[in-house]
Amino acid sequence: MTKLRLAIVGAGPAGIYAADILLKSERNFDVSIDLFDHLPAPYGLVRYGVAPDHPRIKGIITALRDVLDRGDIRIFGNVRFGEDLTLDDLKKHYNAVIFATGAVRDADLGIPGIELEGSYGAAEFVSWYDGHPDYPREWPLEARSVAVIGNGNVALDVARVLAKHADDLLPTEIPANVYDGLADSPVTDVHVFGRRGPTSVKFTPLELRELGELRDVDMIVHDEDFDYDDAARAAVGGNKQVFVIDKVLQQWRQREVGQASRRLHLHFFAKPLEVLDDGNGLVGAIRYERTAPDGEGGVVGTGEIREIPIEALYRAVGYFGSSLPGIPFDKRFGVIPNHEGQVLVRDKETGESRQLYGVYATGWIKRGPVGLIGHTKSDAMETVRHLINDLGNWWRPESPSEESVVELLESRGIRYTDLDGWHRLDEHELALGTDAQRTRIKVVPRDEMVDISRAELSA
Secondary structure, X not given: OOEEEEEEEOOOHHHHHHHHHHHHOOOOOEEEEEEXXXXXXXXXXXXXXXXXXXXXXXXXXXXXXXXXXXXXXXXXXXXXXXXXXXXXXXXXXXXEEEEXXXXXXXXXXXXXXXXXXXXXXXXXXXXXXXXXXXXXXXXXXXXXXXXXXXXXXXXXXXXXXXXXXXXXXXOOOOOHHHXXXXXXXXOOEEEEEOOOOHHHOXXXXXXXXXXXXXXXXXXXXXXXXXXXOHHHHHHHHHOHHHHHXXXXXXXXXXXXXXXXOEEEEEEOOEEEEEEEEOOOOEEEEEEEEEEEEOOOOOEEEEEEEEEEEOOEEEEOOOEEOOOOOOOOOEOOOOEOOXXXXXXXXXXXXXXXXXXXXXXXXXXXXXXXXXXXXXXXXXXXXHHHHHHHXXXXXXXXXXXXXXXXXXXXXXXXXXXXXXXXXXXXHHHHHHHHHHHOOOOOOOOOXXXXXXXXXXXXXXX
């Protein structure tokens, strides 16, 4: 019987779901799957891209852990594609590869002043407070007034973490250095800006509700943002999610404010135009244009310009994919060009696209950084279906044995981690949490993560 030796690059939800779906699919061949990830621990953005005070994420991790713990998928963590392992290596040892590397860097925001000191990408901040091993341990938190640009869930996560009192994060798995940084923050006001109205936001009702539950934080909304047009009223009446969001915001309009030590301001119909210099090369204010409904669900500029003094700014306008060595990449959209997961390469002579046999994509690096877990699963199903049907075009590896990849990594001195290693790290972090009467305390330094995973900690 034919056997598929499959490599999957990326051990987040997209990669794990693809492996699980393939193993459960109807097929007439055996399957052997190896997951590779540049991080020592699995789960990708579920571990490193979601605020620590989101307990519902634990349910997703539990589902992913159940897949890995079956024992029919191997994990190789702390392995960098393009450095430790190349496309030529994969062709030598596998029949095909699925790239599930996601989108982890911030999308650009092209307004003047965005490069000033004190202006940050939200993804970098999220990586810091989630204890990502490849980001600095310290984060500058000297600002009293902060702007967050964006009306999606990441924007609300960033705003919530900035406004929330650090002690209220202690029950979570927040790293110790992050707690210390947030505890010393002098922040009093966090301003969230979105160019559309309240009925056009991209965040979910649950995210919004969580803002209103913050201790000692006033929620500030403005009556001028709720003069709905017909399109907005139709959205409230015809969409359950919009209805709930509107209900929450309307309740906040009735709240008494003025007693809390911190304030979280929501500015709708506010299109950022420029970040102003304070005279010393630092963020000093945000200038924006007041927008208005266009009658069709969109907005138009009104010409009314406003400014709000700020000392730091976070852009949360989306994630963007990163290119991979030797793999086609669409620089405009930040994805691997593909047809339903089959990677495409452009012919230099004809300019036409053709399938790059043996190479597939799934998740955000396939479709862009949109959609939730449900989309990730359907993505994986589509890609796996093509992988199965492409049997005749798989690579024919020289050395397909499972042992050969281990020998290759060891010959190169790669300190890779495996599933047993993840279990050791997981148990270690849980034990650290127990000692501190917390759920978990993440280990942050990469070397320490690898040492624990490989049971190589010095006494």
